[in-house]
Amino acid sequence: MSSAGPAGGAPSARPLTVLVAGGSGASGIAVARALAAAGHRVATAGSDQARITEAARKAGDGVSPFACDLAVLADVRRLRDDVTGALGAVDGVIHLVGGWRGAKGIADQSDDDWDFLERGAITTLRNVSRVFFDDIAASTSGRFAMVSSTALDQPAAAVASYVAAKAAAETWTMAMADGFRQASGSSGSPAAATILVVKALVDDDLRRAHPQRKFPGTTDVTDLAAAVVRLFTTPSAELNGARLRLAD
Numbered sequence: 001m002s003s004a005g006p007a008g009g010a011p012s013a014r015p016l017t018v019l020v021a022g023g024s025g026a027s028g029i030a031v032a033r034a035l036a037a038a039g040h041r042v043a044t045a046g047s048d049q050a051r052i053t054e055a056a057r058k059a060g061d062g063v064s065p066f067a068c069d070l071a072v073l074a075d076v077r078r079l080r081d082d083v084t085g086a087l088g089a090v091d092g093v094i095h096l097v098g099g100w101r102g103a104k105g106i107a108d109q110s111d112d113d114w115d116f117l118e119r120g121a122i123t124t125l126r127n128v129s130r131v132f133f134d135d136i137a138a139s140t141s142g143r144f145a146m147v148s149s150t151a152l153d154q155p156a157a158a159v160a161s162y163v164a165a166k167a168a169a170e171t172w173t174m175a176m177a178d179g180f181r182q183a184s185g186s187s188g189s190p191a192a193a194t195i196l197v198v199k200a201l202v203d204d205d206l207r208r209a210h211p212q213r214k215f216p217g218t219t220d221v222t223d224l225a226a227a228v229v230r231l232f233t234t235p236s237a238e239l240n241g242a243r244l245r246l247a248d
């Protein structure tokens, strides 16, 4: 971990507490593993107790599992109490809940798909940001990040609901960046809210399952994880309100 001081929003040398929100999948395992390897205390949260426990086991030492439905505000408030009690106040939240739904075009975009996307991509993000905003803003190395999609570059009819949900999540995250700017008066909070943009995520299991596929322009979950770790060693002035492209 960097030994840089807090001036200018650079990270402190103390171990940080980082919550991976939506940590049960390959991306969550990779991100939690990399954060723990960088010396951070990691809480990883998923909606299913067995899946998040297994994900934490795969991520290795220094990663603690917490079962929580991040779409339910009261549950996220309880999560904050549990994580703070176990690991200390949260310095960073990495939001990984998303989901994907597509259709043929505009007319067949369904309400079910919108409800699913709103819950996963927007509601969970609103909840974790509302509950953890003050903790992140108070940290000398506070960081919030979400993962968005290159599909927003040229919204396609077939993914109208998906890109609309992701755009809402991006806009909320930009509003958080403004919140961090305002949090400490004229000097600003050293915290940062950042959007990481990928085309698609890949991992070794996916490559093994499709040995003939090439996955052009995709981002390996280990590269996403490395980018997340770098958030905590990069001055917040370079990160707050930034949209960082990880795709080719």
Ligand SMILES: NC(=O)c1ccc[n+]([C@@H]2O[C@H](COP(=O)([O-])OP(=O)(O)OC[C@H]3O[C@@H](n4cnc5c(N)ncnc54)[C@H](OP(=O)(O)O)[C@@H]3O)[C@@H](O)[C@H]2O)c1
Pocket: 021, 022, 023, 024, 025, 026, 027, 028, 045, 046, 047, 048, 051, 052, 068, 069, 070, 071, 095, 096, 097, 098, 099, 100, 120, 124, 146, 147, 148, 149, 150, 198, 199, 200, 201, 202
């Ligand atoms: N995968 C891609 O190709 C791709 C492309 C562009 C952008 N992204 C973005 O990158 C991020 C990570 O992608 P991903 O595909 O790894 O994510 P994901 O599978 O959509 O979500 C990650 C984990 O979140 C958990 N989760 C879902 N709902 C939850 C809830 N209500 N409360 C708590 N946990 C919940 C799920 O585990 P449980 O069901 O066990 O809780 C899931 O394993 C997402 O924001 C996604 O939109 C991904």
